[in-house]
Amino acid sequence: MIFFKNATKNIAFILASMLCLSSLNAFGQKIEDQIKSINSIDEANQFILVNENIDAQIWTIAPQIDENKSSRIFKNRTIGDIFSDGTNLYKIIDSRKTVALRVSYIFLDGNKMSLQAINNLRKKIVNQYKNGAKFSDLANQYTMDSAKDGDLSWFTEGTMVKEFETAIKKHNKNDIFTIDLTKENWYYVALKTYQDQIVEELTILKVKS
Structure with missing residues (x-):
């Protein structure tokens, strides 16, 4: 955390931060640039914590057994893939073999x-x-x-x-x-x-x- 010595610098920093965050919201590519460097669940959690203004979450899915039609976009994806469905941007940050039961x-x-x-x-x-x-x-x-x-x-x-x-x-x-x-x-x-x-x-x- 950075503590500023006077209010002028503090206000300037806040304004600059707001401008940066506005840019992130306006341009999806800026967000994509940020998530390119995320390679673990811990890093993803940190991204969510730091960027409170961004609607982001971590979740798991097994496309082979998920009966929701929207899950089709996750089939044949591998770790590191970044893609969009027009509404959300996704990055695959982990993958594991597991047993499915019914x-x-x-x-x-x-x-x-x-x-x-x-x-x-x-x-x-x-x-x-x-x-x-x-x-x-x-x-x-x-x-x-x-x-x-x-x-x-x-x-x-x-x-x-x-x-x-x-x-x-x-x-x-x-x-x-x-x-x-x-x-x-x-x-x-x-x-x-x-x-x-x-x-x-x-x-x-x-x-x-």
């Missing part, structure tokens, strides 16, 4: 039901599924949260509670099984709807142009 589930709350009642209900649900009931219909009937149809969509390793992910990894596509998270008092019936995938997860600096 299940549908029915949640039963151990704070509202006894374990015996939960286990009895889970047996009933599994039997109904094996006798031809659609899992989505069972989820809408029995789940004790607001997840429609029970579909959890794709998520990458490290997103959910570790014990939940570990249980999913032990099973194959189309397996129906139970998961107990006793510490949280959460209990599940889960249906593995897809086989696990190895995907590329990108960490991106996103800056509004």
Whole structure:
């Protein structure tokens, strides 16, 4: 931090800073020049901290499994790539291989039901599924949260509670099984709807142009 000896210099510095920031907002290329030198998540965080006037954030995406059509622009991108979608400027600052998982589930709350009642209900649900009931219909009937149809969509390793992910990894596509998270008092019936995938997860600096 620089401390000025008199108010005149201080005011001059502030005016110059405002002019510089205005230039950055008016010319996307100026921002692009700045982010060219950003090569790590720490540097990206520092950029966001210093440039409070700029709408910027860091987020992650796995384009292979992201079902949002806008994610297509991130496919086949590599670390260091800088590109725009007309509204935002992006830089890929990190990339890693990770596991993607997908299940549908029915949640039963151990704070509202006894374990015996939960286990009895889970047996009933599994039997109904094996006798031809659609899992989505069972989820809408029995789940004790607001997840429609029970579909959890794709998520990458490290997103959910570790014990939940570990249980999913032990099973194959189309397996129906139970998961107990006793510490949280959460209990599940889960249906593995897809086989696990190895995907590329990108960490991106996103800056509004």
